[in-house]
Amino acid sequence: MTDSTTTYDAIVVGGGHNGLVNAGYLAKAGLRTLVLEKNDLVGGAAITEELVPGFSFTTFSYALSLLRPEIIHELDLVEHGFLPLMMPSSFHPTGDGGYLLLGDDHGQNVQEIRRHSRHDADAYDRYHHDLDRVCQAIQPLFDNAPPNVFGKDPEDQADVAWLLDHLDGVEQKVMHDVVRLLTGSAADWLDDYFEHEAVKGFHASSSIIGSKVGPMSPGSGLVLLFHKMGEHDGHLGSWAFHKGGNGGFTQVLARAASAYGAEIRVGAQVSSVLTSEGRAVGVALEDGTELRAPVVVSALDARRTFLDLVDPRQLPGDLVENVQRTKYRGVSAKVNFALDGLPVFPALPDTVDHYGGFLNIGPTIEYVERAFDASKYGWYSERPFIDAAIQSVVDPDMAPPGKHVMSCFVQYAPYELRGSDWDTERDRFADKAQAVLESHFPGFGDLVLHREVVTPVDIERRTGLTEGNIFAGEFLAPQMYFFRPAPGWSQYRTPIDGYYQCGSGTHPGGCVIGSPGKLASKRILADLRR
Amino acid sequence: MIRTTPFHERLSALNTEGLYTHWQGHLSALRYTHAPKHEYFAVRNGVGVFDTSPLFKYRIHGPDAERFLAGVLTRDVRRCRPGQAQYTLWCDDRGFVMEDGVVFRHSQNDFLLTAARPNLGWFADLVGRLRVAVEDVSDDYGILAVQGPRSRMVLSGLATEADTLPFFGQTQTKIGSAPVTLSRTGYTGDLGFEVTVERDHALDVLDAILEAGRPHSIRPFGEDALMMLRIEAGLPLVDVEWTNSRLAFTDHDRVTPSELGMGWMLRGLAEDDRAFVGGAAIRRELAERSSRWAAVGVLVDWEHWDALHREAGLLPSKDEHPLGYESVLHDRATTEGGAQVGYVTSFFYSPVLQRHVGLARVRPEHAAPGTEVHLEIALNHANTTVRARTARTPLFNPARKTAKP
Numbered sequence: 007m008t009d010s011t012t013t014y015d016a017i018v019v020g021g022g023h024n025g026l027v028n029a030g031y032l033a034k035a036g037l038r039t040l041v042l043e044k045n046d047l048v049g050g051a052a053i054t055e056e057l058v059p060g061f062s063f064t065t066f067s068y069a070l071s072l073l074r075p076e077i078i079h080e081l082d083l084v085e086h087g088f089l090p091l092m093m094p095s096s097f098h099p100t101g102d103g104g105y106l107l108l109g110d111d112h113g114q115n116v117q118e119i120r121r122h123s124r125h126d127a128d129a130y131d132r133y134h135h136d137l138d139r140v141c142q143a144i145q146p147l148f149d150n151a152p153p154n155v156f157g158k159d160p161e162d163q164a165d166v167a168w169l170l171d172h173l174d175g176v177e178q179k180v181m182h183d184v185v186r187l188l189t190g191s192a193a194d195w196l197d198d199y200f201e202h203e204a205v206k207g208f209h210a211s212s213s214i215i216g217s218k219v220g221p222m223s224p225g226s227g228l229v230l231l232f233h234k235m236g237e238h239d240g241h242l243g244s245w246a247f248h249k250g251g252n253g254g255f256t257q258v259l260a261r262a263a264s265a266y267g268a269e270i271r272v273g274a275q276v277s278s279v280l281t282s283e284g285r286a287v288g289v290a291l292e293d294g295t296e297l298r299a300p301v302v303v304s305a306l307d308a309r310r311t312f313l314d315l316v317d318p319r320q321l322p323g324d325l326v327e328n329v330q331r332t333k334y335r336g337v338s339a340k341v342n343f344a345l346d347g348l349p350v351f352p353a354l355p356d357t358v359d360h361y362g363g364f365l366n367i368g369p370t371i372e373y374v375e376r377a378f379d380a381s382k383y384g385w386y387s388e389r390p391f392i393d394a395a396i397q398s399v400v401d402p403d404m405a406p407p408g409k410h411v412m413s414c415f416v417q418y419a420p421y422e423l424r425g426s427d428w429d430t431e432r433d434r435f436a437d438k439a440q441a442v443l444e445s446h447f448p449g450f451g452d453l454v455l456h457r458e459v460v461t462p463v464d465i466e467r468r469t470g471l472t473e474g475n476i477f478a479g480e481f482l483a484p485q486m487y488f489f490r491p492a493p494g495w496s497q498y499r500t501p502i503d504g505y506y507q508c509g510s511g512t513h514p515g516g517c518v519i520g521s522p523g524k525l526a527s528k529r530i531l532a533d534l535r536r
Numbered sequence: 537m538i539r540t541t542p543f544h545e546r547l548s549a550l551n552t553e554g555l556y557t558h559w560q561g562h563l564s565a566l567r568y569t570h571a572p573k574h575e576y577f578a579v580r581n582g583v584g585v586f587d588t589s590p591l592f593k594y595r596i597h598g599p600d601a602e603r604f605l606a607g608v609l610t611r612d613v614r615r616c617r618p619g620q621a622q623y624t625l626w627c628d629d630r631g632f633v634m635e636d637g638v639v640f641r642h643s644q645n646d647f648l649l650t651a652a653r654p655n656l657g658w659f660a661d662l663v664g665r666l667r668v669a670v671e672d673v674s675d676d677y678g679i680l681a682v683q684g685p686r687s688r689m690v691l692s693g694l695a696t697e698a699d700t701l702p703f704f705g706q707t708q709t710k711i712g713s714a715p716v717t718l719s720r721t722g723y724t725g726d727l728g729f730e731v732t733v734e735r736d737h738a739l740d741v742l743d744a745i746l747e748a749g750r751p752h753s754i755r756p757f758g759e760d761a762l763m764m765l766r767i768e769a770g771l772p773l774v775d776v777e778w779t780n781s782r783l784a785f786t787d788h789d790r791v792t793p794s795e796l797g798m799g800w801m802l803r804g805l806a807e808d809d810r811a812f813v814g815g816a817a818i819r820r821e822l823a824e825r826s827s828r829w830a831a832v833g834v835l836v837d838w839e840h841w842d843a844l845h846r847e848a849g850l851l852p853s854k855d856e857h858p859l860g861y862e863s864v865l866h867d868r869a870t871t872e873g874g875a876q877v878g879y880v881t882s883f884f885y886s887p888v889l890q891r892h893v894g895l896a897r898v899r900p901e902h903a904a905p906g907t908e909v910h911l912e913i914a915l916n917h918a919n920t921t922v923r924a925r926t927a928r929t930p931l932f933n934p935a936r937k938t939a940k941p
Contacts, residue, residue: 075890079838084890091581092887094571110571111553138851239887240854249581358753359552362574399753402582402686407751 014040014269016301016530017289018508019276019315022050022469023252024515025305026259026270027523028508030081032303033266035531040297041268042289044275044470047253048260050305051469051476052518054253058456060406061344064251065460066469066476068340068395068413069093069364071236071245072517073255074149077524086261087254090238090246091400093363098211099446100204101369103353107360108208123202133199133209134243137234140183141242143176148235148514151525152488152496187227188483193371195227207370211393212243214417216476216516218335220378221371229481236517245364247400252518279304279315279505286504289315300504301530305523306470307478307511308332308491312500321501328492332511333482336462336474337381339419341439344456345410348396349447361399367392367442377418384424386435389442391417409455414439421462421473428461435461477516478509487513498526499533506530538563541589542678542738546746550756557759560653562590565758572760573856573887579724579765580888583686583749584757585742588723588730589678591637592651594659598668601645607812608662609639610793611801614810616641621706621719625793625801626655631817632781632790633798634658635774638721640706640732648673648717648732652774658782662813678738682745683728683757683765685936690749691718691729698729703938711741723762725769727936763858767882767895770833770929772796777881777895792821795897797831797929830903833931834865834880836892836911837923844922848915854892858884865896866910869921874910877902883911886931893931894924902926 014037018029021043033039047053051066070090078088098106106122108115120127153165173181186195192213196206210221213230220226238244248255260270275292279302288298304311312321312329354360368374368391377387393415398405405411416439423431436459443450462474471478479485488496491511498506508526510516539562540548547565555566564587567575578584596605605613609624610633616622621640625633637651659670682691691698695709695718706719714737722728733741746754766773774780778796779789793801805815806822821827845852862881866874878898886893894911902909905928910921 075842076839078890084888088890089581089888090890091577092571092573094569094574109569110573114570142851239856239885239890240852242851359569362571400577402753407689 012297014038014297014299016040016303017042017297017299018303018305019279019289020050020305020470020509021048021260021270021272022305022509023052023256023259023518023520024508024510024523025050025303026256026263027077027081027520028303028305028527029268029270030259030263030266031524031527032530033263033268034081035527037301039263039268040299041263041270042274042276042291043270043272045468046272048270048272049253049256051465051471052252052256054251057458058344061409061411061456062251062404063342063411063458064253064397064413065342065458066340066465067252067518068397068415069245070248070252070255070518071233071238071243072519073236074519074521074524075237076149077520080524081259081262083258083262086265087249087258089249091249092238093245093247093395093400095359095362096208096364096366097360098204098208098366099351099369101373105351105353105360106204106208109359109362119205122204123200126200126202126205129199136183137231138242139177139180140187140231141235143180143184144231144235146172147487148521151498151529152490152513154494154497155488156494187231189224190227191222191224192226192230193222195230196371203370203372207368207373208366210371210374211366211368211391214374214378214391215393215415216338217481218337218381218418218420220375222375223378225482228483228486232481232517247395247397249401249403251397251404255518276315279502281316281320281502281505284503286502301506301534302504303506303508303526303530305509307472307509308507309334309472310470311507311509311511316502316505325492325495325501332485332491333480334421334473334475335480336421336465336471336476337418338474338476339416339435339462340458340460341414341416341436342458342460343412343414343454344405345396345412345453346455347408347453348399348410349443349450349453351447358399361396363395363400365392365394365396367394367446381418381420384420384422386419386423386431386438387417388438390419390439392439392442394443414443419462421466428463432459432461435459478511479516490515498522498529541587542735543587543589543680543742546739546742547587547756555758559590559759560592564590565756567758567760568756572758573764575755575757575761576764576856576887578753578755578757579684579726579728579761581685583682583684583690583752583754584761585745585749585754586681586683586757586762587678588681591679592654592672592674593677594649594651594656595647595671595673596649596659596668597646598666599645600666600668601647604663604666604668605639605647606810608659610812610814610818612804612808612810613639613641613647618643619705619707621704621721623704625796625798627793627814627818628781629814629817630781631792631814631821633778633793633796634780634782636772640717640719642708642717650679653780676735677732678735680731680733680742680745681722681724681728682731683722683724683726685727686752687728688941690745690752690754693748694744700941701729702940712744714741716741723769723771724765725771725930725932725937726765726934727939760857764856764884764886767858767884767893768886768888768930768932770797770895770931772831772895773882791829791897792827793818794821794827795829795831827900829878829897830900831929832896832898832903832905833927833929834894834896834909834911834924835927835931837925838891840923841892844915844920850915854885856885856887858882864912865898865924866912866921867902869910870912870919871921874921877909880911888932895929896926898926
């Protein structure tokens with residue numbers, strides 16, 4: 007059946023944050039835009055759910071940093087409730103009962119580092135300055151579509167000239183640091199600055215998030231750099247907690263897109279993109295409904311965009327091959343808790359200051375590397391790395407008065423288990439994570455009112471992210487920039503006219519960044535003007 | 537010798553920084569933790585307490601109290617009924633603002649007026665033959681501001697009146713066994729209350745509020761956070777936005793109520809015949825439209841701000857700490873021959889508005905909201921201008937601030 011009552015200028019498949027950003031820009035430009043979301047709630051992997059009355063869980067994505075600031079203004083998000091709350095501290099137990107606690111006062115942070123290592127006190131400044139310089143050099147690449155270096159037409163050549171000109175202006179040292187980060191390991195990079203194991207361990211944690219690498223693996227430097235590219239109120243590498251969690255943020259996006267006139271339908275699973283004579287003409291839903299639009303944008307990952315929604319036989323063979331060999335290999339899980347009260351860290355019994363931000367449970371590089379080892383052989387970590395946050399400390403509306411919610415991002419949990427499966431292992435795995443928490447916060451288990459376990463398989467089932475990879479494609483050098491999601495197709499178009507891609511699997515996704523949605527909208531609007 | 541407030545003993549124990557400023561001879565915390573922005577968010581998204589005790593407090597009572605205040609305060613105090621409070625100004629005889637404060641009307645003939653600076657002599661000299669006493673009771677009371685979206689939740693468990701108090705309402709009640717004045721007032725532009733309590737009961741009341749607030753993550757906030765809050769709220773501060781007219785050297789440093797953005801206080805003034813200090817000059821200014829300045833907010837063009845910094849090889853700074861100095865506003869970029877049209881008195885990066893904002897005065901013809909202005913900033917030690925637009929104040933104005941309970 008054809009829903010002939012309405013036709014649209016553009017249909018966005020997938021109401022994750024990039025789909026909503028894309029729809030917001032398209033609607034703002036005057037396009038009659040429809041967003042189709044398969045679940046009953048928009049947000050994709052950035053949702054907040056009240057699983058227990060009064061307790062709001064950030065089921066998947068749990069904090070905000072990479073979001074490009076211009077999107078906040080261009081989509082007028084403040085007007086629709088955008089409110090990133092400061093996470094005032096970072097807490098890193100050192101595994102021996104001690105801790106490293108960093109906050110918002112630079113001088114105090116230097117003394118805190120110095121308490122562990124006098125050597126590392128000035129390295130701390132040098133480290134962040136060098137990384138800031140790298141971010142400064144890379145930022146223009148983040149804010150523009152990757153040039154098509156394989157293209158021959160004048161527009162492509164102008165893009166390449168722009169890139170070369172930009173890189174030409176980058177200092178030699180900074181360029182060398184860029185390459186060291188993009189190709190090397192976080193452990194090697196950190197060794198050049200720090201000597202203390204806990205200080206290194208603290209800084210290494212962002213080098214493995216969402217990726218099947220250990221901090222000693224080449225490639226972990228790239229993951230570290232990517233996370234440093236984020237910012238909160240101008241502070242590079244700094245994270246915020248959005249009011250109501252990342253689901254609160256995607257609700258803001260949905261309101262903004264709606265205010266520009268976009269229509270959002272939930273519970274609407276798209277089964278295929280309709281084409282006619284090599285052009286996209288609309289979509290078909292699972293229930294048989296057909297909706298028409300000359301522009302269809304997939305906010306899904308590359309595998310679903312190219313192999314599920316369209317017939318891969320319509321596509322060039324090399325693209326299909328590249329999409330098929332793209333690495334996903336999710337290794338991340340969530341174990342989220344509703345707590346009856348705040349956990350107690352024995353060395354800091356009478357304060358809550360250490361719960362203002364991330365609790366980084368991965369004392370040393372070696373600890374995290376050993377946690378990684380298991381995943382290479384198809385099993386989860388005996389003692390996993392945990393990036394935790396007691397979000398109700400920052401936003402009291404997340405839990406009833408005096409109670410708390412705690413988000414725990416747990417690694418490593420490989421998508422494919424050898425000799426078992428996730429439905430069997432779910433609780434045993436969560437027990438391992440909880441045992442690690444218990445070892446740092448004695449009595450933790452007594453506080454647990456509810457536990458939610460989200461395995462890579464659950465991530466895939468609920469959000470559609472292939473193999474539960476939270477970035478919609480691993481952060482590996484051959485899968486970044488002009489190779490993201492596939493060589494020759496990094497500019498948000500597809501081989502099918504009128505069919506576009508805007509998901510986290512395109513540059514500069516993943517993370518909650520918004521840029522793929524924005525940059526894709528620029529491509530679409532430019533094409534429509536031709 | 538520096539003095540301490542009635543809440544100091546307890547609040548100083550919560551202060552991990554040891555950072556204080558001196559506020560009218562009292563220790564006043566700049567911040568309680570390493571992160572003043574976190575304290576700021578207590579007020580914008582939870583609940584925080586601020587010790588505002590160093591304010592001067594004057595009790596004005598007697599059969600002619602209303603008549604007296606109607607003759608010295610700029611805003612018509614006769615419209616403030618018992619059980620209400622009123623934000624007000626007082627001016628010199630040329631219609632220039634001296635100071636501001638809040639007047640609490642406890643009964644027909646009994647008022648309490650707060651002031652940031654000592655003013656007893658000035659008020660007392662104006663009493664003449666009226667049957668009114670003006671008493672300095674500054675040291676007798678502590679005032680604790682309880683501010684933020686959860687402030688009502690915290691206080692209503694201690695005094696049920698919090699549930700029904702309207703914006704700028706006030707009432708006599710008890711917290712524990714201590715008599716207090718509970719008012720829906722504050723200096724943050726958010727939902728909030730102030731508790732005025734006799735010195736001897738101050739710690740008991742503070743303890744009760746902190747205890748009730750604990751499940752709501754109540755936090756004390758210091759002056760750093762207060763400055764951020766009050767700029768967003770469009771609330772001017774003496775010695776920052778203006779100088780007491782009697783202490784200014786030139787008229788450049790003096791402002792009239794209209795020039796301070798308080799024209800709304802003067803509504804109906806032309807039609808009534810209330811005689812008050814400065815009244816004739818103010819009526820003349822209104823009639824002749826002779827105000828030199830209009831008070832506006834300023835919103836900086838984020839894109840231009842970022843671009844200027846990037847071109848200069850700098851990371852765009854987004855600093856929530858207000859600038860300690862004034863900046864000049866031009867009608868066009870200085871590189872394009874811009875001429876001065878105003879000046880910014882307070883300026884910072886607002887976390888809730890996600891942009892640089894300021895409080896400013898501009899020539900009246902540039903005051904319409906959205907007028908383009910160019911703000912002088914120094915980058916790499918050279919002055920340049922960044923594009924901005926004028927805006928109405930308050931810059932941040934949540935519905936909960938004035939909402940009926």
